[in-house]
Amino acid sequence: MSEAANLTVMNHPLIQHKVSILRDKDTTVRDFRALCMEISMLMAFEAMRDLPLEEVVVETPVAPAKAYKLSGKKLALVGILRAGLIMVDGILNLVPNARVGHIGLYRDPKTLEPVEYYNKLPADISERDVFLLDPMLATGGSAAAAISILKDIGAKSIKLLCIIGAPEGILAVHSKHPDVEIILAAQDERLNDHGYIVPGLGDAGDRIYGTR
Ligand code: PRP
Numbered sequence: 437m438s439e440a441a442n443l444t445v446m447n448h449p450l451i452q453h454k455v456s457i458l459r460d461k462d463t464t465v466r467d468f469r470a471l472c473m474e475i476s477m478l479m480a481f482e483a484m485r486d487l488p489l490e491e492v493v494v495e496t497p498v499a500p501a502k503a504y505k506l507s508g509k510k511l512a513l514v515g516i517l518r519a520g521l522i523m524v525d526g527i528l529n530l531v532p533n534a535r536v537g538h539i540g541l542y543r544d545p546k547t548l549e550p551v552e553y554y555n556k557l558p559a560d561i562s563e564r565d566v567f568l569l570d571p572m573l574a575t576g577g578s579a580a581a582a583i584s585i586l587k588d589i590g591a592k593s594i595k596l597l598c599i600i601g602a603p604e605g606i607l608a609v610h611s612k613h614p615d616v617e618i619i620l621a622a623q624d625e626r627l628n629d630h631g632y633i634v635p636g637l638g639d640a641g642d643r644i645y646g647t648r
């Protein structure tokens with residue numbers, strides 16, 4: 437794992453291996469979806485490393501055991517539509533009791549500016565640790581807008597998990613929201629003239645849903 441201020445890039449071998457297959461243009465829609473879910477779970481496993489625990493006593497069939505359960509604030513998983521949905525599905529396998537929110541944003545293909553079309557978020561989000569999920573952090577416009585929406589309704593603790601991020605997106609999010617930790621599976625080189633991450637993996641939504 438390599439860490440800079442509020443940026444973590446996960447370099448676990450399993451994550452790197454799976455991201456390589458994800459990038460491959462010949463990976464099928466079915467495999468692409470499965471890999472997105474697996475990578476998201478591995479990322480969440482690490483991103484949730486500092487969740488607080490409380491000591492409890494559990495009666496095993498043999499004797500009382502000193503054990504630990506999650507305590508502290510509850511969790512909210514917020515997916516940016518469409519592509520973030522697959523990360524929500526993956527991470528719910530680990531934390532099935534988490535509340536789920538959705539923010540609908542699409543990137544205008546000409547201006548590359550995010551356009552909001554939907555949001556439905558847990559009412560008590562201010563009391564939850566929020567994990568904002570989107571596979572791609574390109575210009576950072578969508579993630580920064582989603583973070584502003586979350587903060588406007590009171591969210592205070594937000595981590596952004598993206599599978600691939602470009603330096604431009606990291607800078608944009610950190611300059612608007614320096615308090616938000618960004619966690620990536622891979623940091624790529626740059627954006628191309630169309631705002632796509634290079635080398636990236638193409639259009640994540642299209643590859644997940646087979647729409648191109
Ligand atoms: C993609 C991706 C991000 C956004 C990233 O979504 O899933 O939400 O682009 O780009 P940005 O960092 O420059 O804002 P897209 O707008 O293609 O919508 P979709 O998921 O509905 O296909």
Ligand code: URA
Nearest residue numbers: 574632633638639640
């Ligand atoms: N959105 C994507 O899905 N891919 C990119 O490379 C950039 C934005």
